[in-house]
Amino acid sequence: MDLVKIYLIQSITTAANNLRLSAQQVEVVGLLRETIMNSGNVGSEFLRMKKSTELSKLAIRLSEIHAFLTQGKVDFLKISEQFKEHSRYLIRDLSQFLENVNPKVYKDAFNKINNGSTKEINVELIDRSNLAGEILVNQYDDSGELRNEKDFENINQISIDFERKILEPIKPLDELLKRMSTGNMDKKQLIEYSELIDDNALLSSQRGLNEIAKMHKIVASAFNEILNGNLVVDKSVSESLRACLIVIVANIKKKEVDIREYLKRVEEFTKKYLTQSIQV
Secondary structure (H helix, E strand, C coil): CCHHHHHHHHHHHHHHCCCCCCHHHHHHHHHHHHHHHHCCCHHHHHHHHCCCCCCHHHHHHHHHHHHHHHHCCCCCCCHHHHHHHHHHHHHHHHHHHHHHCCHHHHHHHHHHHHCCCCCCCCCCCCCCCCCCCCCCCCCECCCCCECCHHHHHHHHHHHHHHHHHHHCCHHHHHHHHHHHCCCCCCHHHHHHHHHHHHHHHHHHHHCCCHHHHHHHHHHHHHHHHHHCCCCCCCHHHHHHHHHHHHHHHHHHHCCCCCCHHHHHHHHHHHHHHCCCCCCC
16 A cells, blocks of 8 residues: 555544544444545545535545645655644544444445446557656655655656656557558567557566556567567547557546546457466
8 A cells, every 4th residue: 555545544534533432433433444445536536526416515524635645745854733723623524524424325426436437548548748746755764864855855866767768658659559450560560569568567577667567568468469460440439449558648647537447448358369378
C-alpha cells in the first residue's frame, strides 16, 4: 500500500476512534477504508464520490487531504502536526457522514456511481509543462537518519527523470497504434518500441509500480505477437493497447479519471490474445 493511502486510512481510523460508533457505523468505516485500500486511483475515487449526495461531503474533505499529500509541498518535519489537524477536522465530517449513511446506503451509492456512464478518455493526459509533481517519501533514510533537504532534492529529481522516461514514448506510441490499425506498420519501429517498453516495464517494476509495469508488459508482448505474425492489428486490438497507455498515464500523473473500463478492456484483450505469452 502506498503512503498516501496509509495516511488517509490512518486519519479516518484516528477520527473514528474519537467517536462512539454502533456496529453498523463501524462497518461503514470499514467499507470506507476498504474503498481507499482497493482503489487504483484514490483521487479519481473521491471525484466519483463527490457525485453522490450521500458521499459528497466526506469526499470533499478527503479530497482536500489527498490534494495536500499529492499536490502541495509536504513538510516532513511538521507532518505529525498536520496529521493531527486532518484527523481532528475529520471527526466532525465523519460523525455527520455516519449519522446518514449505513452499509446499505453506502453500497447503493457506489452501485449508482458505478452504473453511470463512463466518458472516453483521450490518451493525451500528459501535462508536459509539469512532469515533476511532488511525491510523499519517507523522511528517514534506510539507516534511520533524518533526510536533509539535499536528499529530498535528489529523490524529487529521480521522480522527475522516471516520469519523463515513462511518459515521453506515450504519444508516439499512440500515433503508431493508430497507423497500425489502418495497416500501416513499420516493423523496425515496432521492434525499437518493443525494446523500450520492456525497459520501462522493468524500471516500473523495480519501483514497485506493478500496474504500470503490467501495462508495459502487455504492450510489449502484443508487439512481439504482431512481429511473429500471431496477432493481426485491427481497430479493436489498437484500442485495447491504447487503453494500456491511458492506464499508464493516469497512474503516473494521478489524474482524477475513472480507468476501470480501460482496465476491463485490457483484461479481456489479454485473456483473448496473450494468455500463453505473458506472465504479469
